[in-house]
Amino acid sequence: MRRRSSTLTEHELEIMKIVWLHDTSTVRDVYEALLEKRKVAYTTVMTMMKVLEQKKYLKKSQAERAYVYRPAQPQRQVIGAMVRDFVNRVFNGSASPLLVHLVEEHDLSREDLEEIARLRRKP
Amino acid sequence: MRRRSSTLTEHELEIMKIVWLHDTSTVRDVYEALLEKRKVAYTTVMTMMKVLEQKKYLKKSQAERAYVYRPAQPQRQVIGAMVRDFVNRVFNGSASPLLVHLVEEHDLSREDLEEIARLRRKP
DNA sequence: CGTTTAGTACTAATTAATTAGTATGCGAAG
DNA sequence: CTTCGCATACTAATTAATTAGTACTAAACG
Structure with a gap:
């Protein structure tokens, strides 16, 4: 089935x-x-x-x-579940190899990364 | 169909x-x-x-x-195509909102990000 | 050489995803 | 009041994904 x-x-x-x-x-x-x-x-x-x-x-x-x-559910939550499912299915649950793909093949500017890193630094 | x-x-x-x-x-x-x-x-x-x-x-x-x-195709390439498809389908082709999801909900350490940023800085 | 074993081809069944037609009813317009 | 248009419910068809059984073949084994 x-x-x-x-x-x-x-x-x-x-x-x-x-x-x-x-x-x-x-x-x-x-x-x-x-x-x-x-x-x-x-x-x-x-x-x-x-x-x-x-x-x-x-x-x-x-x-x-x-x-x-x-x-019935906020976009944020539903998309989040889709990301989690994808990471589980494709990368056995670990997010960093996905990050590598994004950086190497998806034209992320250094600004994008710094922006993200800044978000991460002050929680 | x-x-x-x-x-x-x-x-x-x-x-x-x-x-x-x-x-x-x-x-x-x-x-x-x-x-x-x-x-x-x-x-x-x-x-x-x-x-x-x-x-x-x-x-x-x-x-x-x-x-x-x-x-018949290297893993790298096939997984890359899957990532691209996912980014297109879920995020209309833009990778940075996916990044945000990963950072905010997938326990990426600051080291991970710095490692990635380093990769990005020297191509 | 006959029998057991492993491998393949063929067949087929089930369910989800997707698409859309038809029938029917109700409110609006004349 | 009758007709028209929109909305819904019901029906149904198609295809992909998934699973697995059965029959046949060739090789290994005794």
């Missing part, structure tokens, strides 16, 4: 990114934002948002016309 | 990690290494390695008894 992903899948994440930008979103809101990036059917977005609600990433509340959705 | 993953899936990665540790591996080698971590059938490993060969992550060559597999 196939285990359900413990983190957001690619298209779920795409939707959550849109939802996190606003306080509340309807299916139509998300649908229209998503259309700017790629072709998709309204009902597809609806189905995915229903799944996201079942997975506890979204909360649904009844308004007059359409359902109103809002994030 | 569902697009084929452009990077290694969870269990594919698990197998590749074992293969990268050695020059050559048979299905049995990988099967036995994998068994230490979790229950799995021999033929499951075989099927997955066949898939990995089709996806060009493994090269197969005929030996006397069993097929001998070796990595």
Whole structure:
């Protein structure tokens, strides 16, 4: 069989990114934002948002016309869990080899690193 | 439909990690290494390695008894592609917010950062 | 030489992820 | 009041990922 992903899948994440930008979103809101990036059917977005609600990433509340959705978990926390999952899966839980990759292949300026180091120095 | 993953899936990665540790591996080698971590059938490993060969992550060559597999791409490169994919998907391609996550939640020592910064300073 | 063993090919089943159509209902507009 | 448009629920199809069984083959072993 196939285990359900413990983190957001690619298209779920795409939707959550849109939802996190606003306080509340309807299916139509998300649908229209998503259309700017790629072709998709309204009902597809609806189905995915229903799944996201079942997975506890979204909360649904009844308004007059359409359902109103809002994030059930802060972006920070969800993305953090994705990073942790990635580090576990790919680097057996140790973050520094990932750091090396980032520095060597992702055009991080020395300023970026100093900025980060400064953050780290005064907790 | 569902697009084929452009990077290694969870269990594919698990197998590749074992293969990268050695020059050559048979299905049995990988099967036995994998068994230490979790229950799995021999033929499951075989099927997955066949898939990995089709996806060009493994090269197969005929030996006397069993097929001998070796990595078709260096670990460095494959993991690098996974990091890039992750950064693109989760952080819209920018690495520094990922850095912030790592520093704030992944127990990176100041030494780690200084080590990295040193790498970065003298290219 | 016959039997046990290991390896492969083939087949197939299950579930998650993704996509979208159809039917139905309700409120708005005329 | 009737029609139109939007929203939802339900249904369903497709594909990838994952797992593993069965049958066949060749080699090793006695």
